[in-house]
Amino acid sequence: MQDKEKSAVQNKIFVLDTSVILHDHAAFRNFQEHDVAIPIQVLEELDNFKNGNENKNFEARSFIRIIDEISNNDLVSDWLPIGGSSAGKFKIVLDEKLGDADAEAIFGEGKFDHRILNAALTLKHQHPDKKVILVSKDICLRLKAKALNIYAEDYETGKVKNLEKLYTGSTMLDNIAEKQLTEFKRGNLSISKLGIDSLPGNHFLFLKSKKYKDLSAYYSKKEDKLFSIPAQEAFRISSLNPEQSFAMHALLNPEIQLVTIQGNAGTGKTLLALACALEQRRDYRQILVTRPIVPLSNKDIGFLPGDIKSKVDPYMTPIWDNLKYIRDQFADDPKIQAKLDELVNNEKIAISPLAFIRGRTLTKVFFIIDEAQNLTPHEVKTIISRAGEGTKVIFTGDIFQIDTPYLDSESNGLSYLIDKAKSHPLYAHITLKKGERSELANLANELL
Numbered sequence: 001m002q003d004k005e006k007s008a009v010q011n012k013i014f015v016l017d018t019s020v021i022l023h024d025h026a027a028f029r030n031f032q033e034h035d036v037a038i039p040i041q042v043l044e045e046l047d048n049f050k051n052g053n054e055n056k057n058f059e060a061r062s063f064i065r066i067i068d069e070i071s072n073n074d075l076v077s078d079w080l081p082i083g084g085s086s087a088g089k090f091k092i093v094l095d096e097k098l099g100d101a102d103a104e105a106i107f108g109e110g111k112f113d114h115r116i117l118n119a120a121l122t123l124k125h126q127h128p129d130k131k132v133i134l135v136s137k138d139i140c141l142r143l144k145a146k147a148l149n150i151y152a153e154d155y156e157t158g159k160v161k162n163l164e165k166l167y168t169g170s171t172m173l174d175n176i177a178e179k180q181l182t183e184f185k186r187g188n189l190s191i192s193k194l195g196i197d198s199l200p201g202n203h204f205l206f207l208k209s210k211k212y213k214d215l216s217a218y219y220s221k222k223e224d225k226l227f228s229i230p231a232q233e234a235f236r237i238s239s240l241n242p243e244q245s246f247a248m249h250a251l252l253n254p255e256i257q258l259v260t261i262q263g264n265a266g267t268g269k270t271l272l273a274l275a276c277a278l279e280q281r282r283d284y285r286q287i288l289v290t291r292p293i294v295p296l297s298n299k300d301i302g303f304l305p306g307d308i309k310s311k312v313d314p315y316m317t318p319i320w321d322n323l324k325y326i327r328d329q330f331a332d333d334p335k336i337q338a339k340l341d342e343l344v345n346n347e348k349i350a351i352s353p354l355a356f357i358r359g360r361t362l363t364k365v366f367f368i369i370d371e372a373q374n375l376t377p378h379e380v381k382t383i384i385s386r387a388g389e390g391t392k393v394i395f396t397g398d399i400f401q402i403d404t405p406y407l408d409s410e411s412n413g414l415s416y417l418i419d420k421a422k423s424h425p426l427y428a429h430i431t432l433k434k435g436e437r438s439e440l441a442n443l444a445n446e447l448l
Contacts, residue, residue, distance in 0.1 A: 011130040013037055015093070015120045018045040018112070019137035019406045020155045022056045024378050025063040027135075028082065028090060030157045035079065035088040035130075038067075039119035040095050041112040053355040054293075055379050067092075099125035101148055113141050120150050137406030158377035160415045166399075167422040169429035170204040170246060181212055189226050191219060201421075202256065202428040204229070204246040216242045218249055221425045236329040237275035243432050244268055250428035251276035251394065254283075258384065260372075260418050261396045263432030269396035270370050271322045277366040277394075278326065278340075278349075284366040284390070287349045289319050290357060291370040292379075292404075316351050319370060323349070354383075363388030372414040373397035374404040380413035 012034040020027050021042060028036040049060035067076065070090065074080055079089040095115060103117035117134070124132040133151040136142050145152035160166060173194060183189040184207065191199060205217040205226070216229040232239040232248035239245040244267075250259045251273060261269045277287045323340075330336040343349045354369065369375075369383060372395035380395070387393055395417060399409045409415060421427040 013123055013127060013130050013132045015039065015116070015123060015132060015134045016042065016155075017116050017134065017136040017138065017141060018042045018049075019141075020135055021046060021063050022049065022059050023137055023155060023376050023406060023411075024157065025059040025066065027155060027157065029087070031088060033086055033088050036082065036090050037093045037119070037123055038090075039093045039116045041115045041119070043067075043092065045112055053358065055355070055358075055376065055382075058358065059378070093119040093123060095119075096122055098122045103144070103148060106148070107144060113138070113144070116141070117145055117148060117150065120145065121148065124150065137411075154411070158416050159410045160419045161410070163399075163410055163415070166415060167200065167418050167429060168431040169422075170206065170243070170431070171199075172206040172208060174208045176207045176209045176215075178209070178211060181207065181209055181215065184215065184217065184226060184228070187225075187227075190224075191226065201423045201425065202250075204249075204430060206242060214242075216245055218246070220255070221423075222255065234272075234275040234279035235326060237271060237326060239272075240268070241434050243430060243434060244272060246430045247272050247432060248276055250430060252279065253428070256426060256428045257387075257392050258421060258424070258427045259392070259394045260414065260421075260427075260429045261394070261432060262399060262414065262418065262429070264398055264435055265401065266435035267432035269398075269432060270319065270368070271325065273368045273370075273394050273396055274319075274322050275326055277368060280366065281343070281348070284392070285364040286347070287343075287366045287368075288357075288362065289349070289351045289368045289370065290354045291316070291319065292354045292372075292374045316353070319351050323351075354379075357383070357386060360386055361388045362386050362391050364390035366392050366394075368394045368396065371397050371403075372417075373399045373402050373409075373412045374407065375413035376407065377411075377413045377416040380417050 013036070014031050014034055015037045016028060017039070028038070046060040046064060049056055050064060051057060070080055070082070076092040077094055079091045082088060082090045097118050099121050101121050103114040103121065107114045120132055120134045131151060133153060134142065134145045135153055135155050136145075137155055142152035142154070176194070180189060180193060183193065199219050199221070201221045203219040205219060207215040207217055218227045218229050219225070220227065229242075229245050229249050232245045232252070234248055234252060239248050247261050250256050261273065263269055274289065277284075281287060327337055327340050340349075367387070372380070374397070375383075384393055395414055397414045399412060399415050402408060402412055418429055422429065
């Protein structure tokens with residue numbers, strides 16, 4: 001029975017479409033002992049993506065180079081070993097139609113997607129003993145494949161399962177005894193005395209008591225100790241709720257080098273990060289704020305008039321708005337306002353599209369990445385790998401407000417980072433739930 005099960009597992013061919021390669025150029029290495037096929041149409045599409053500075057251009061170029069290295073002097077239309085004794089084989093599927101079904105005849109001609117479906121149908125005809133599975137980030141393509149009796153699934157590598165259990169960074173403890181609160185105020189309370197065996201990493205706690213005012217605490221994984229968290233203030237921006245205090249504590253804590261803040265619009269993610277960056281401006285060579293550009297209506301920024309600054313400024317407007325709000329807090333202090341203007345003019349505070357960061361080593365930089373839910377897991381890894389000595393990296397975003405095609409709340413880079421980094425001593429995370437923008441904004445988040 002075990003031999004039959006093993007044979008069934010091994011008899012698979014995964015067909016990858018373009019969306020998977022643009023999501024992760026090394027995706028074809030993640031199918032263990034199974035074979036992987038790339039339709040020739042995917043190479044044609046990647047050829048159109050190879051020029052440019054965006055991540056999809058990098059992914060396209062990287063994949064093409066890898067295929068060139070694997071093929072060496074061999075024909076890529078033949079099955080070639082991917083590498084390693086336990087890995088499967090790889091090939092490029094040429095544009096041919098075998099079998100009874102024809103996706104172009106059914107769905108229409110002139111679309112690469114339908115030719116990719118025909119590639120899967122061809123493999124299914126050539127290898128009746130194997131299970132052929134189309135892997136795509138495109139839901140519509142997967143549905144079309146299933147209509148043709150082709151197995152289809154999403155690319156699962158990097159996906160966060162059980163999203164409802166995604167790490168929030170904080171825990172609420174009810175009915176804390178008076179004796180425990182007294183020990184906490186003296187700095188002698190341990191998590192074991194609270195009935196907690198262990199915490200995944202640096203963590204925040206709400207200590208609720210019936211008799212006394214609720215207290216906020218921070219557990220340091222490095223020191224294995226609880227610390228009190230009062231209301232926080234940075235550059236005249238004050239925390240308005242305990243969760244914001246947690247976020248600001250992580251942002252201001254020099255022991256924490258990687259921070260993620262997840263929350264709905266209006267919870268203060270970007271504003272808090274900017275305020276804490278300015279509060280520590282003397283500790284860093286530069287404050288760098290960026291966000292991925294997600295063009296509207298699938299149009300590239302090239303269609304916009306003007307130079308590159310004019311093209312990207314519309315996408316950076318929310319960041320400038322937050323900086324202006326902070327500046328307005330110093331209406332009574334022209335010197336600070338002038339200093340902020342000087343920092344911007346000298347690029348000590350720089351606001352730049354994420355595409356311009358690739359290839360740089362960021363040393364002693366307070367690096368804020370806004371709208372991080374629009375990044376892939378591979379992009380997040382690439383960004384963090386840019387960090388040099390003395391750099392602090394902040395990711396902010398809302399995993400339920402994704403503007404990028406082929407990403408969702410489970411597969412985006414922010415969810416992936418929160419899930420993977422939660423136990424690291426250099427990392428802290430907090431999920432902000434209470435909106436502080438306005439009651440009207442809260443209405444939208446709660447009811448619509």
